[in-house]
Amino acid sequence: xxxxRPESGEPLYVQLIRQIKHAVTAGTLPxxxxxxxxxxxxxxxxxxxxxxxRAYTDLCQEGxxxxxxxxxxxxKLAPSILIESEKARRLQSLLxxxxxxxxxxxxxxxxxxxxxxxxxxxxxxxxxxxTEK
Amino acid sequence: MEGPMVEVKDxxxxxxxSPAVNRLSLQVPAGSLFGLLGPxxxxxxxxxxxxxxxxxxxxxxxxxxxxxxxxxxxxxxRRVGFIPExxxxxxxxxxxxxxxxxxxxxxxxxxxxxxELLDHWQIRAGQRIRTLSxxxxxxxxxIAVLSRNPELLLxxxxxxxxxxxxxxxxxxxxxRWISNGDRSVxxxxxxxxxxxxxxxxxxxxxxxxxVLDGDLDEIRAAYKLIQASGTLPIAExxxxxxxAEATMEGSFVSIRTCSHPEDVMKRLRAYSPVQFEIFDMxxxxxxxxxxxxxxxxxxxRIKTLV
Numbered sequence: 006x007x008x009x010r011p012e013s014g015e016p017l018y019v020q021l022i023r024q025i026k027h028a029v030t031a032g033t034l035p036x037x038x039x040x041x042x043x044x045x046x047x048x049x050x051x052x053x054x055x056x057x058x059r060a061y062t063d064l065c066q067e068g069x070x071x072x073x074x075x076x077x078x079x080x081k082l083a084p085s086i087l088i089e090s091e092k093a094r095r096l097q098s099l100l101x102x103x104x105x106x107x108x109x110x111x112x113x114x115x116x117x118x119x120x121x122x123x124x125x126x127x128x129x130x131x132x133x134x135x136t137e138k
Numbered sequence: 139m140e141g142p143m144v145e146v147k148d149x150x151x152x153x154x155x156s157p158a159v160n161r162l163s164l165q166v167p168a169g170s171l172f173g174l175l176g177p178x179x180x181x182x183x184x185x186x187x188x189x190x191x192x193x194x195x196x197x198x199x200x201x202x203x204x205x206x207x208x209x210x211x212x213x214x215x216r217r218v219g220f221i222p223e224x225x226x227x228x229x230x231x232x233x234x235x236x237x238x239x240x241x242x243x244x245x246x247x248x249x250x251x252x253x254e255l256l257d258h259w260q261i262r263a264g265q266r267i268r269t270l271s272x273x274x275x276x277x278x279x280x281i282a283v284l285s286r287n288p289e290l291l292l293x294x295x296x297x298x299x300x301x302x303x304x305x306x307x308x309x310x311x312x313x314r315w316i317s318n319g320d321r322s323v324x325x326x327x328x329x330x331x332x333x334x335x336x337x338x339x340x341x342x343x344x345x346x347x348x349v350l351d352g353d354l355d356e357i358r359a360a361y362k363l364i365q366a367s368g369t370l371p372i373a374e375x376x377x378x379x380x381x382a383e384a385t386m387e388g389s390f391v392s393i394r395t396c397s398h399p400e401d402v403m404k405r406l407r408a409y410s411p412v413q414f415e416i417f418d419m420x421x422x423x424x425x426x427x428x429x430x431x432x433x434x435x436x437x438x439r440i441k442t443l444v
Contacts, residue, residue: 009335011331011334011335011420011421012331012334012420012421013418013420014358014417014419014420014421015358015418016354016355016358016359016418017335017355018355019254044314044317044318047313047314048313048314048317049310051306051310051313051335051337052308052313052334052336053171053315053336053337053338054169054313054316055169055201055338056338056355059355076282084430095145124198136249
C-alpha cells in the first residue's frame with residue numbers, strides 16, 4: 006500500500022511517514038490496526054530496516070502510532086482526529102500554489118482575499134441548500 | 139559487536155605508479171547496509187579485497203570484526219562472506235553437490251539454512267548449474283555464502299546484469315538478513331538507484347578517494363538545491379562555506395549546498411529575492427555535485443554511473 010520513490014531525493018523515512026499519516030487520516034489504516042514489523046515492511050518495500058524503524062519511532066512520538074513493547078506497533082489515532090500539523094501541512098502547499106498563481110496573474114492580495122471570501126460564502130450557501138433538501 | 143564492524147584508516151593500494159586506492163577511510167557500524175559507490179575503476183573491488191586480506195595494502199590499516207585484515211586474514215575469511223566480482227561457479231555440478239562441497243569448507247555451515255533458501259527461491263537441488271539462468275546463479279551464490287552464517291557480507295556488484303525482479307528479490311533478502319541489527323553488508327555497486335533505496339550509509343569513492351561518506355539521510359539533508367532570482371551577489375555566495383556550487387543565468391541563481399541549507403536560505407533572505415524555492419536532490423545529483431566540489435576532473439568517468 007505504500008510507494009517509495011527514492012529518486013525524488015526526499016528522505017525515504019519522510020516519504021513513509023507522510024504515506025502512513027495519509028493512510029491513517031483517510032481511514033485506510035483504522036485505529037488499532039497492527040502495523041507490519043519493521044523487518045517485514047522493510048523487506049516488502051525493499052528499503053532499509055533502519056528507515057522503517059526511524060519512521061515508526063517518529064510516528065510514535067507524534068502519537069500517530071503506538072509501540073507496545075513486545076507486542077508490535079499499532080495505529081493509535083482515529084481518522085477523524087486529524088493531526089494539527091498534518092492539517093496545516095496539507096493546506097500549506099495548496100495555499101502556496103494559490104499565491105504563486107495569483108502573483109503570476111498580477112492579482113493583488115486584496116483581490117485574492119475578496120475572491121476567497123466570495124468562494125467561502127458560496128460554499129456555505131450551497132451546503133445550506135443541500136441540508137434543506 | 140561493540141564498535142564498528144569495519145574500520146578503515148588511510149588505506150592505500152598502489153599498482154605500479156598509479157594508486158588504485160588513495161588514503162581511504164571509512165567505518166561500517168553493525169546492522170547497516172553500507173553502499174560503497176563509485177564509477178568503474180574507482181577502487182571499490184580493490185578495497186573489498188584488502189578487507190578480506192586477499193590483497194595487501196601499500197599503506198594504511200583495515201580492521202574487520204575487530205581483527206587486522208593483513209595478519210588475521212584467515213580468521214576474517216571464516217567469519218566474513220564474500221561475493222566477488224567474478225561470480226563463476228562450478229558449472230558441471232548439480233546444485234546439491236555444489237552446496238555440499240562448498241559447505242564442507244566452513245565449520246558454521248547450515249544445511250537447513252541452505253535448503254530453506256533454495257525453497258524460498260524455488261531452485262531445484264537436482265539442477266545442473268550450467269542450466270541455471272544468470273539470475274538464479276547469482277541467487278545460488280548468495281545462498282551458499284549466507285548459509286555459512288557470516289557476520290559480515292562483502293558483496294561486489296551482486297545484482298550486476300540482473301533483471302528488475304531478481305534485483306528486488308536479492309536486495310529484499312539482504313535487507314531481511316541485516317534486520318536483526320547485528321550483521322552488516324557492504325554493497326559495492328555503481329547502481330545509484332539501488333543504493334538510494336536500500337542503504338542507510340554510503341561512501342562515494344572516486345579515483346581511490348572518498349568524495350562523500352556518512353548517513354544517507356544526513357547527506358540528503360545537507361545537499362539541497364536553492365533557486366532564487368533577484369539582485370544577488372553571486373561571487374560572494376560562491377565563497378560561502380555551505381555552498382558547493384552556484385550558477386547564475388540572468389537574474390536567476392541556482393545554488394547547491396553541501397551543508398546547512400537553512401543557513402544559506404537565511405542569508406539569502408537578507409537580499410530579498412523575488413522568487414525563492416528549495417528542492418531535494420537525488421543521489422545522482424548529490425554525487426555529481428560532490429565530485430565537482432572535489433575538483434572533479436573525471437566528468438566522463440562519472441557519467442558511466444548515471
